[in-house]
Amino acid sequence: MPLGEFELIRRYFDRGPARDAILGVGDDCALLAPIDAHNVLAISTDLLLEGRHFFADVEPAALGHKSLAVNLSDLAAMGARPRAFTLAIALPEVEEAWLAAFCEGMFALADRHDCELIGGDTTRGPRTVCITVFGEVPPEAALRRDGAQPDDDLWVSGTLGAAALAVRARSEGRRLAADDVARLRLDHPEPRVALGLALRHVARAAIDLSDGLLGDLGHILERSRVAAELDWPAVPVSPALAALPEAQRRSLALAGGDDYELLFSAAPENRLAIEAIGQRLDLPLARIGRILAGSGLVVRDARGQPLHIEAHGFDHFT
Amino acid sequence: MPLGEFELIRRYFDRGPARDAILGVGDDCALLAPIDAHNVLAISTDLLLEGRHFFADVEPAALGHKSLAVNLSDLAAMGARPRAFTLAIALPEVEEAWLAAFCEGMFALADRHDCELIGGDTTRGPRTVCITVFGEVPPEAALRRDGAQPDDDLWVSGTLGAAALAVRARSEGRRLAADDVARLRLDHPEPRVALGLALRHVARAAIDLSDGLLGDLGHILERSRVAAELDWPAVPVSPALAALPEAQRRSLALAGGDDYELLFSAAPENRLAIEAIGQRLDLPLARIGRILAGSGLVVRDARGQPLHIEAHGFDHFT
Numbered sequence: 001m002p003l004g005e006f007e008l009i010r011r012y013f014d015r016g017p018a019r020d021a022i023l024g025v026g027d028d029c030a031l032l033a034p035i036d037a038h039n040v041l042a043i044s045t046d047l048l049l050e051g052r053h054f055f056a057d058v059e060p061a062a063l064g065h066k067s068l069a070v071n072l073s074d075l076a077a078m079g080a081r082p083r084a085f086t087l088a089i090a091l092p093e094v095e096e097a098w099l100a101a102f103c104e105g106m107f108a109l110a111d112r113h114d115c116e117l118i119g120g121d122t123t124r125g126p127r128t129v130c131i132t133v134f135g136e137v138p139p140e141a142a143l144r145r146d147g148a149q150p151d152d153d154l155w156v157s158g159t160l161g162a163a164a165l166a167v168r169a170r171s172e173g174r175r176l177a178a179d180d181v182a183r184l185r186l187d188h189p190e191p192r193v194a195l196g197l198a199l200r201h202v203a204r205a206a207i208d209l210s211d212g213l214l215g216d217l218g219h220i221l222e223r224s225r226v227a228a229e230l231d232w233p234a235v236p237v238s239p240a241l242a243a244l245p246e247a248q249r250r251s252l253a254l255a256g257g258d259d260y261e262l263l264f265s266a267a268p269e270n271r272l273a274i275e276a277i278g279q280r281l282d283l284p285l286a287r288i289g290r291i292l293a294g295s296g297l298v299v300r301d302a303r304g305q306p307l308h309i310e311a312h313g314f315d316h317f318t
Numbered sequence: 319m320p321l322g323e324f325e326l327i328r329r330y331f332d333r334g335p336a337r338d339a340i341l342g343v344g345d346d347c348a349l350l351a352p353i354d355a356h357n358v359l360a361i362s363t364d365l366l367l368e369g370r371h372f373f374a375d376v377e378p379a380a381l382g383h384k385s386l387a388v389n390l391s392d393l394a395a396m397g398a399r400p401r402a403f404t405l406a407i408a409l410p411e412v413e414e415a416w417l418a419a420f421c422e423g424m425f426a427l428a429d430r431h432d433c434e435l436i437g438g439d440t441t442r443g444p445r446t447v448c449i450t451v452f453g454e455v456p457p458e459a460a461l462r463r464d465g466a467q468p469d470d471d472l473w474v475s476g477t478l479g480a481a482a483l484a485v486r487a488r489s490e491g492r493r494l495a496a497d498d499v500a501r502l503r504l505d506h507p508e509p510r511v512a513l514g515l516a517l518r519h520v521a522r523a524a525i526d527l528s529d530g531l532l533g534d535l536g537h538i539l540e541r542s543r544v545a546a547e548l549d550w551p552a553v554p555v556s557p558a559l560a561a562l563p564e565a566q567r568r569s570l571a572l573a574g575g576d577d578y579e580l581l582f583s584a585a586p587e588n589r590l591a592i593e594a595i596g597q598r599l600d601l602p603l604a605r606i607g608r609i610l611a612g613s614g615l616v617v618r619d620a621r622g623q624p625l626h627i628e629a630h631g632f633d634h635f636t
Contacts, residue, residue, distance in 0.1 A: 027463050027541075028395035028525060029360035029453070034353065041359070042347040043436065045450055047406035049443040077346035088365035088448050118361065125367040130406050130448035132363055135347070145345050207346060223345070 012103050013087065013117060030119035032084060032134065039136040044074035050127040055170055060098045062187035063129070064105030069189045070210065071133035072113060073260045076196035077208035079143040080135030082115035088132075090125035113193055143199060143206035143264065148224035152204055152265035154289040155274060157192055160213060161249065162238035164256020181240045189260035195285075198277045199264060206264035212255040214297065214309065216263055221297060224265075229298045230254075230289035232307055254299065254309055265291050330421050331405065331435060348437035350402060350452065357454040362392035368445040373488055378416045380505035381447070382423030387507045388528065389451035390431060391578045394514035395526035397461040398453030400433035408443035431511055461517060461524035461582065466542035470522055470583035470609040473592060475510055475601055478531060479567065480556035482574020499558045507578035513603075516595045517582060524582035530573040532615065532627065534581055539615060542583075547616045548572075548607035550625055572617065572627055583609050 035041060048067055050056055068085065075082050087106075091099070110117065115133070166186035169176055176183035192208070199206060205224055207216045213235070221228055237253040244252070266274060271287070278285035299307045353359060366385055368374055386403065393400050405424075409417070428435065433451070484504035487494055494501035510526070517524060523542055525534045531553070539546055555571045562570070584592060589605070596603035617625045 028392040028461075029362040029398060031396075031455070031457060031460060032359040032361060034355060034358055037352060040352055041350040043350060043404060043450075043452075044347040045404040045406045045437065045439055045448070047408055047439045047441055047446065047448055049408055049441065049446070052408075052441060052443050074346040078349075080347060086361060086363040086450060088363045088450075090365055090367055090370075119363065121363055121365045123365055123367065123370060125370050126444060128365065128367070128446055130363070130365055132361075132404060132406075132450040134361075137349070139349060142349060143346075 012099055013120060030084075030086065032118065035083075035136045038138050040139045040142075042075055042078045042080035042135040042137050042142070043132065044071050045130065045132040046070050046074070048129045059187065060101035061105035064102035064107075065109050065188055067129040067131050068106050068109050068115070068133070069191045070260065071131045072109070072115065072191035072193055073189065073208040073210070075133060075135035076191050076193045077143060077206050077262055078135070078137055079141055079196045079200045079206070080137035081197060082113040082133065082135045082193060084116045084118045085110070085131050085133040087117060087120040088122075088130040089120065090123045090128040092124065092127060113191075137200070141200035143196065143203050144223075145205055145207055145220050146223040148205035148220050148226050148265040148291045149267075150226055150291055150293040151268065152291040153268055153271065153287050154217070154228060154230065154263070154265055154291060155285050156209070156213065156236065156261055156263050156288050157195055157283055157285055158259070158261040159236045159238040159284070160209070160259050160261065161253035161256050162186075162240040163189065163258035164212075164252045165238070165240055167256070167258060168252070181238070185238070185240070186258055189258065191260060192262045192283070194281055195262055195277070195283060198281065199262075199266075202270050202273055202277070203264040203266045206262055209259045209261045209263055210257055212257045213263065214254050217297065220263070220265065221295070224291070225295070227292040227294040227296045228289055229292060229300060232299050233302045234286055234288045236284060236286040236288075250307070250309065330417050331438060348402075348404065350436065353401075353454045356456050358457045358460075360393055360396045360398035360453040360455050360460070361450065362389050363448065363450040364388050364392070366447045377505065378419035379423035382420035382425075383427050383506055385447040385449050386424050386427050386433070386451070387509045388578065389449045390427070390433065390509035390511055391507065391526040391528070393451060393453035394510045395461060395524050395580055396453070396455055397459055397514045397518045397524070398455035399515060400431040400451065400453045400511060402434045402436045403428070403449055403451040405435060405438040406440075406448040407438070408441045408446040410442065410445060431509075455518070459518035461514065461521050463523055463525055463538050463541040466523035466538050466544050466583040466609045467585075468544055468609055468611040469586065471586055471589065471605050472535070472546060472548065472581070472583055472607040472609060473603050474527070474531065474554065474579055474581050474606050475513055475603055476577070476579040477554045477556040477602070478527070478577050478579065479571035479574050480504075480558040481507065481576035482530075482570040483556070483558055485574070485576060486570070499556070503556070503558070504576055507576065509578060510580045510601070512599055513580055513595070513601060516599065517580070517584075520588050520591055520595070521582040521584045524580055527577045527579045527581055528575055530575045531581065532572050533575075535615060538581070538583065539613070542609070543613070545610040545612040545614045546607055547610060547618060550617050551620045552604055552606045554602060554604040554606075568625070568627065
């Protein structure tokens with residue numbers, strides 16, 4: 001006999017008395033306790049659809065992780081500290097094993113970031129996950145997209161391109177081993193929350209890389225009304241791409257999405273501070289270019305010559 | 319040529335500088351200004367899927383209205399004042415006329431309640447709408463589900479059953495005229511926000527009727543650990559059901575969902591205050607039963623005899 005909706009909620013999503021929330025799962029609304037006067041609430045929402053944002057055969061634990069990770073990544077890109085989230089989920093049927101694994105993946109990540117599930121909605125339908133996440137940040141420390149200034153350095157965390165490689169492989173019907181580096185990057189992105197917090201008052205602008213380096217950098221340039229140049233040899237390409245021809249490496253690393261690394265701009269006088277942050281977090285931070293006055297984006301090769309890149313940000317509507 | 323996602327966001331969802339929000343549509347997160355120390359944030363999220371929560375041929379303006387209305391209704395049921403919302407939406411294609419009408423319906427309701435769109439997500443896919451809404455309420459005034467006490471009166475606003483009548487008609491393939499009363503109730507539910515605010519410190523428990531009177535009352539009883547009896551003759555049945563046989567009227571009014579009226583419990587000494595609220599808001603408020611100690615729910619007919627009702631709350635998963 002299938003579980004009813006409300007029993008389902010209770011069994012999987014209600015983890016007992018709310019910690020940070022005054023009232024959690026199970027009423028008309030969740031009630032979130034006020035934050036102190038120095039902070040504002042940072043809010044982000046992401047809608048994930050089967051066939052578009054994840055494959056039908058995705059491991060439920062990976063989907064649970066990723067659904068929350070992409071939202072935590074938005075908080076990270078704002079320099080916000082995670083606090084709570086709501087989950088709206090549609091499932092074609094109540095599969096308890098699937099749901100248990102989904103929750104395991106989601107709550108493992110939530111617990112690591114002290115981020116509490118405070119409410120949601122469940123319904124029957126094509127697999128759909130919509131998480132809205134809440135964090136806190138002092139408004140003057142928020143890493144907005146519009147803060148980049150000419151002469152800022154451009155930095156990126158981690159390595160790029162592995163997730164896009166996995167997307168390509170799976171789109172071509174190839175199955176990747178469970179321990180495949182590219183697959184792990186696609187299914188288990190690590191939101192750079194600690195980095196975002198460390199970059200408060202250090203970076204001037206930041207964005208997380210969901211749509212690809214060039215496309216996401218384009219958002220910073222547009223919002224900040226500036227230009228930029230990127231040094232292609234400085235871009236930290238994932239070792240998973242080492243065997244590919246140069247053009248493919250470039251395309252995947254510069255235009256492939258789903259990496260969920262942070263791209264940020266910072267004044268040159270902060271270089272040492274940023275390098276220290278990378279060492280403290282054991283996270284490579286690469287200086288890949290600079291912000292310029294004007295408009296436009298140039299990618300330069302090892303000899304300083306402009307590269308022509310066939311690349312646009314991944315646009316969910318085109 | 320199709321519009322890109324980001325152009326789409328700008329054109330339809332970015333209505334200029336944020337009012338209440340510090341930072342609105344177009345960054346990694348929205349930043350919501352703090353609320354004063356007397357209030358907490360009330361949060362609700364609803365996921366609406368085509369074919370399950372709305373018909374494929376729904377008028378886009380009606381869907382825009384209803385997607386926000388069901389969320390505002392949750393705030394109303396908590397006694398919270400609307401403040402802001404996020405919208406995550408999937409559409410199979412970028413249809414500008416459809417989107418313009420959707421926005422018209424949504425923003426007309428949002429503006430009436432001074433509730434600002436502060437962020438969201440857009441993607442291509444089966445029509446899906448996930449709104450998360452934010453309101454504010456002093457925690458001691460919040461109308462929770464667990465506050466009902468024995469001897470409380472049970473009240474309901476408006477009239478019941480018309481929306482369920484429209485669902486039945488459309489499920490049977492019958493088209494309803496644009497001015498059909500039942501269709502208007504289904505497509506244009508009016509969130510009882512003003513009533514919710516007026517019931518602060520007057521009602522002890524409240525819920526909005528999305529799943530049907532008996533099912534939603536069941537949530538109050540369960541959370542408050544009490545029983546109840548309902549007087550069927552006192553239930554305000556919609557005039558749209560007047561021509562139906564008694565059994566059908568009963569089934570639609572007691573178990574039909576989608577009315578989005580408020581059901582609430584209040585101490586008997588508040589009867590005059592509640593009647594005055596109804597008059598001030600020009601909204602019928604009917605006293606339909608009472609809370610009892612114990613457990614269970616009895617519906618009584620005009621002679622006080624228990625009625626057997628074949629009715630359960632609409633469960634999105636069974």
